[in-house]
Amino acid sequence: MSNTKLKSVDVVVVGSGVVGSIMSMELASAGLSVVCLERGRSFDVNTDFYKPNVYDELKFDRHSDIFQNLARDTITFRNNNAQTALPMREMGAFKPGEMVGGTAVHWGGNARRFLPHDFEMRSRIEQRYGKSFIPEDCNLQDWGITWDEVEPYYDQFEHIFGVGGKSGNLNGEIQAGGNPHEGSRSREYPNPPTRPSYEGRLFADAASSLGYVPFQGPTAAMTQDYRNLYRVQMLECARGGFCSSHVCAQGAKANPLTSVHPALARQPTFELRPLCNVLRVNKDSTGKKATGVTYIDARGNEVEQPGSIVVLGAYCFSNTRLLLLSGIGIPYDPRTGKGVVGRNYSYQQGGSVHVFFDDREFNPFIGGGQLNTSIDEFNGDVIDRGPLGFIGCAYVNTSARGAAPIKGKVVPPGTPRWGGEWKKAVAHNYRRNMAITIHGTCLSYQHNYLDLDPTYKDAYGLPLLRMTFDWNDNELRMMKYLDERCTEIGRALNGSGLGGKNKGTHFGITGYQSTHNVGGAVMGSNPWTSVVNKYMQSWDVSNLFVVGGSAFPQNPANGPTETIGMLACWAADAIKENYVRNPGSLV
């Protein structure tokens, strides 16, 4: 192993996913020299992912080599402090990626903005229901940003990811056909909305009959051929299923590989270095400035890459872990509630109600590309949760799932788990059910957090990240309420029966749920309760920006990626417009 110190660059970016690619693109196109370090390898969308091989459920659902290689690095997990955390040995509840392009290369493409409410959740709940409405152990926090500030950056991201949809609120005016509860947008979506599937039409009728306002949910799968803001061409979605968790061979699903990297490769001041695993951020003697990062390159050499600015865009887990390994920020201590790094780790609530039919047959295998029909009446602060006694919200939808044969089979409750009866039930119901899906908030709590594991190490001998996390009563109450509402919609569909997916009262890391891990390095306006300020700049090390879902103080309902992309655009703008001219704290 040799030690090398390279020439300094303007910006060192860690990770090449949504955050890493967009920040690299924005900063390199502003003329800064950028080196992007990525632990995974380079893939070519054309030669690595092609038909028919992409239509392989077993591979992409279970054994893919584009998911994080857990043999080298994983997390440990426990439900609470009294347990011993054990390593996540298999990929289960979530599937972080490890490749140039990151996790979103195999994402689902559900591209929703958060609601204005979400950024000011604490203030709005306090205002409406009073302080005492918030559970004592809940670290509910405002983000330090407002809708009006960040709206232009949502718009920018949507023109990078070619999001298709119909606005429901254009410059303050409610629009028919869109989501009436969304925040006011300055422009229409860059692409038209999807057209509803059969299931979507049935859902829309049932929802309307109950007074809800259905709309076609936004998607980052192209609804028409589209050339994006970076002048990269994407093609219309083919609705062939094998979508979420798979790589799109159609060039239709926006992701860093299809929407950003082709343009990035043309930037003269940009260099991508795959197969480089960053170990830590280095600091100068004052501890207040980052001098660059140290990584292990493909041949096993330890390399120091100095830089004037360091950007961490390495996903919630690595962002938090790199801060802890580098001794930046005070680690969170759940016993005292003091410290910030690792605090407010959170996740996503989800569930579904299935409606079975004897007299209707669907084509559940046709779909994908997030073709969904949604309602937002349970999202944001639309409903009064005072009498319901919980904080939180959700969007509800029905999607043309592209149901695959291993994971997409649903049977009515009471069906045996295997055997002849199970076989009959599977055969009868695969094409005769539709799902109403709930996608809900998850608040942050004092006892849910990330820190370094005392026992288990990664392939480089460094401690694994330890997750201590469980569901809370507030979320379980919310899900019970939503389950009842969705059951009502289900009844209005006049099926032959109803069923549901209940995850149980304890969070478990088996069985895919979502790769919506957030928090650990949250943003805010108070350095005692946040790791980064509103511009994603470290409070402690002013030339370090920590960007991603790691910055969410708690998890809103709408899926993280649109907001992660927005925050990347927002932080890049703050760096090139303000920081570069006047290095130092931006607030």
Next chain:
Amino acid sequence: MTLSDNLIGASYVYLLEPEVRFLEAAVEHLIPTDELGPGARDAGVVVYIDRQLASSWGVHGRMYRGGPWMEGTPQQGYQSRFTPQEVYRIAISEIDQHCKTAFGRPFAQLAGDRQLRLLKQLEKDEIALPSLSSKFFFDLLWRNTDEGYFADPLYGGNRDKVGWKLLGFPGLPTSEYRRLVTSSEPYHAEPVSVLDVQTGKVPVDAEGFPKHVIIKRDR
């Protein structure tokens, strides 16, 4: 030729003969042959399991394998010190040993209803095996059986696409799906697999999508 005459499953990479016999008997209870079509045995699920065990998954190539090992809670997932290869080898020999002690023969030679009862006991962790939890083994076996019956035939199971025919799943999509996605007409086609396209059995169009043979149905 019926499916069971087609002995592509005659060669095994990892599994030993007694293991093949055990698994053929066991998976046939999990997904039995009935009027709807072949069960897991004739679908080649044992071949599938063999190939999986011989793959990098069988040795947990991309999984975290470091100790210390503790059983953990159900929420903590797979915590065995054993790789899937070892789980199958150890569990099958210990279950066969249990059967020999209790009934004088290995699992595969017991009457069907006795086998069924034993599987239910394994599932409930009611059989104390010396080295691992019987439920842990059963859950892995069921997961792999389900995969083998419904994964692409590329992997040795789902022979003749029986799993997909059972569901009415047409396999790979066609270029028509972008139009059909809004349709309320049930669409039925002969399933096409990755294997079919890779081996040239089914032609593809300029975009790389296969052509489907539509199944006409009385409605």
